[in-house]
Amino acid sequence: MDFISPDSWGSAIYLWIVPVVLGDAIFPPVPSEMVVITGGALAADGHANFWLILFLAAFASWLGDMAVYLLFKRRISHVLDRWSWGRKTHLAIHEAIAKAGRSSTYGAIIGARFIPAGRLATSAASGIANVSIRGFSLCAGLGAILWAVWQVGLGYFAGSATKLPFWASSLIGVAVGLLIGVVVGLIATRRRGSASPVDEPFDGDLPQPE
Template identity: 75%
Template sequence: MQMDFGNPDTWSTAIYFWIIPAVLGDAIFPPIPSEMVLITGGALSAEGRANLFLVGILSAAASWLGDVVVFQLFKRRLSHILDRWTWGRKIHHGIHEAIAKAGRSSTYGTIIGARFIPGGRLATSAAAGIADVSTPGFNLCAGLGGVLWATWLVGLGYFTGSATRLPFWASSLIGVAVGLVIGAVVGLIVTRRRGDRSPVDEPGEAPGTGN
């Protein structure tokens, strides 16, 4: 069966199946456009073509689960598993760079808030695992952060769709543009430290020798 991507009914059916893999994948590979998926879900909800509550719940749950996976991967010192594959080494190196750019703070406030800046979700989850943050504390903060993050993005899509009354795809693009601008501003304000030495060992290097 061929999908008609210009048909809103196609998107309204598929959006529920795209949210979980997109948000989970974004936890390890930030270039995955999970934000766009969530904003699109909100825009579809504004047209009555998706359930706003269900979109929000799936988004928050997938965000929490992805954060926990990354956190446990580094807390249990299993990050070396990534180095077995070329793509894994690239991801490991990307995590190293993300922590260096976003800073090494693993405070509870950072766990909640850093997800709103590019790469912040991955960096803080990995850094919290390395810093041996308590699992209950991380789970609680990741859950709260996931709810806030999902509410912001889905709500942005819903508000844009309701305010513009444009087709859902146009509302989604406007919402993404607004989100990128706000995210960039937040990133400039929050991300003060650049080039900090990352606590993540570079792939292929012995522990404690990575930069």
């Protein structure tokens, strides 16, 4: 695959979006924003279908949120503790909840995905707090659509406005999105105050597998 050729990326981007955005639901460092924004930049160049990119991004975001929510709602998160990587992931989830603070409001379910680690923390906390599955599903779906429109739109706008190669437009879109996300995160953290505890305490000492 030629990593500079838009034709190569245009045919591969559809295969990357779903697994990467799904992975980001549990492990926030996964670069889902970069992949989705790149899809928008490719659409601006005419090398990808804008609406298909939008649909895949929104669907994968909703599916990932539901997976995390159900994992914690059914209290089966201990399954992660069977493996070393799972224990690290479990710890990271609780750290994300502690940083973001617990909130089971529908507004938080929709909007928290726009701040770093907010999507993971809110989905997990909603499952722990037993938010209704219908309410969470609807809000997660709306949030996923808004997130996808924002991310794909960043790439598309950067590509259309700058007329730069798709990879340069993608980097510009990622930088703008990251900057705005950090600012929103700082504002939200200050307004939230101290983080609230969750019902599933975690002290960092996960059980070792037998």
